[in-house]
Amino acid sequence: MGKKHRFETNAVHGNYESSQFLGSLTPPLFQTSTFTFDRAETGEARFSGAEEGMIYSRLGNPTVQLLEDKMAMLEGGEKALAFGSGMAAVSSVLLHFVKQGSHVLCSKGIYGCTYGLLKWLQEKLDITFDLLDMESSEEIEKRLTEKTACIFIETPINPTMEVINLKTVVESAKKYNVPVVVDNTFCSPYLQRPIEWGCDVVIHSATKYIGGHGDVIAGVVVGKEDLINEIARHIRKDIGGVMSPFDAWLLLRGLKTLPVRMERHCENAMKLEEKLIAHHAVEEVIYPKAESTNGQMSGSGGIISFKIRGSKEEAQKLLNSVQLIKVAVSLGDTETLIQHPATMTHAIVPEEERIKMGITDQLIRLSVGLEAWDDIWEDLEQALNQVSLKD
Ligand code: LCS
Numbered sequence: 001m002g003k004k005h006r007f008e009t010n011a012v013h014g015n016y017e018s019s020q021f022l023g024s025l026t027p028p029l030f031q032t033s034t035f036t037f038d039r040a041e042t043g044e045a046r047f048s049g050a051e052e053g054m055i056y057s058r059l060g061n062p063t064v065q066l067l068e069d070k071m072a073m074l075e076g077g078e079k080a081l082a083f084g085s086g087m088a089a090v091s092s093v094l095l096h097f098v099k100q101g102s103h104v105l106c107s108k109g110i111y112g113c114t115y116g117l118l119k120w121l122q123e124k125l126d127i128t129f130d131l132l133d134m135e136s137s138e139e140i141e142k143r144l145t146e147k148t149a150c151i152f153i154e155t156p157i158n159p160t161m162e163v164i165n166l167k168t169v170v171e172s173a174k175k176y177n178v179p180v181v182v183d184n185t186f187c188s189p190y191l192q193r194p195i196e197w198g199c200d201v202v203i204h205s206a207t208k209y210i211g212g213h214g215d216v217i218a219g220v221v222v223g224k225e226d227l228i229n230e231i232a233r234h235i236r237k238d239i240g241g242v243m244s245p246f247d248a249w250l251l252l253r254g255l256k257t258l259p260v261r262m263e264r265h266c267e268n269a270m271k272l273e274e275k276l277i278a279h280h281a282v283e284e285v286i287y288p289k290a291e292s293t294n295g296q297m298s299g300s301g302g303i304i305s306f307k308i309r310g311s312k313e314e315a316q317k318l319l320n321s322v323q324l325i326k327v328a329v330s331l332g333d334t335e336t337l338i339q340h341p342a343t344m345t346h347a348i349v350p351e352e353e354r355i356k357m358g359i360t361d362q363l364i365r366l367s368v369g370l371e372a373w374d375d376i377w378e379d380l381e382q383a384l385n386q387v388s389l390k391d
Contacts, residue, residue, distance in 0.1 A: 086205025089219030265302025
């Protein structure tokens with residue numbers, strides 16, 4: 001290709017060369033588990049690494065590789081690796097970094113299953129982990145020990161939407177040579193590219209904005225070539241959490257519209273935020289603004305969290321009152337989704353920890369979809385009005 005293009009163009013074309021695939025405009029789907037060898041010696045050469053080429057779809061598949069190449073390009077990383085879920089990506093990265101007795105320094109909040117995984121690793125491998133708000137370098141550096149295997153961050157944090165300053169974290173981490181892993185699920189590479197800020201590894205639950213249509217469970221890891229090769233060889237190959245070629249094909253299709261979708265998610269969310277702030281049943285709206293992130297985020301994203309006046313009962317009444325908006329976990333889909341983190345995505349986190357993370361019974365998470373924003377608001381408003389009515 002030669003010429004460097006802009007993000008939107010790369011999202012459409014990526015590294016894809018149709019001439020390599022019989023002129024097929026869209027990437028072909030190689031829905032196959034294995035690849036034939038013309039001779040026994042070819043098989044030998046491929047297994048030994050003397051010859052490049054496909055062997056078996058757990059080790060690599062052309063459609064999956066096209067997705068990996070495109071994700072590496074969009075995140076500005078050297079190489080990417082696709083997984084069968086976001087959690088397969090998270091667990092592969094953590095297993096790569098930790099060993100018996102390691103320490104992991106995490107952002108103040110992390111996705112419920114990531115927390116569950118760390119707890120399980122604590123039991124199995126005696127690892128320790130801290131949740132920290134990471135507001136200052138001093139605070140971060142105080143918590144780093146010789147055993148710290150990596151810093152693991154979500155930003156914005158699911159579901160409390162707190163933003164972590166990546167520059168601050170990277171400065172401290174570099175002093176102590178600790179790798180920084182960022183779960184970039186909430187932003188997608190369109191709004192935030194952590195590798196450009198010096199972070200080492202980016203993780204996605206591609207289930208969300210990358211796919212964008214609520215029809216795939218998938219994960220991606222992006223980083224330096226050596227690290228990605230190591231994870232491919234020792235973790236993905238042998239633990240086997242691979243992505244199916246069809247899912248990669250759906251994600252390749254989803255990525256083409258990522259910039260357009262993200263713009264609309266952001267636009268709708270901005271309008272809904274204003275309305276939510278003004279509603280009497282809403283106590284607080286948590287929606288980070290790109291302008292206050294020193295360029296880290298180029299848009300404010302499509303997720304709004306808010307606290308309703310009341311408790312769990314009112315929260316459940318709100319969820320039971322929406323009609324157009326769907327009550328479901330997951331996010332980043334075309335449909336607007338609403339969920340109650342304390343009893344759903346973060347139910348696994350013990351109450352005391354959950355409260356420290358800021359996940360109270362009042363907290364609601366809204367993943368703003370691509371519908372007409374006023375239709376979303378009309379539905380949310382009538383549901384909020386139900387909450388404030390006394391039975
Ligand atoms: N990382 C983050 C930040 C997530 O939000 C999720 C899933 C994962 C990793 C795991 O990805 P998965 O294996 O599901 O592809 N978050 C969900 C959520 O907030 N609601 O439902 C799933």
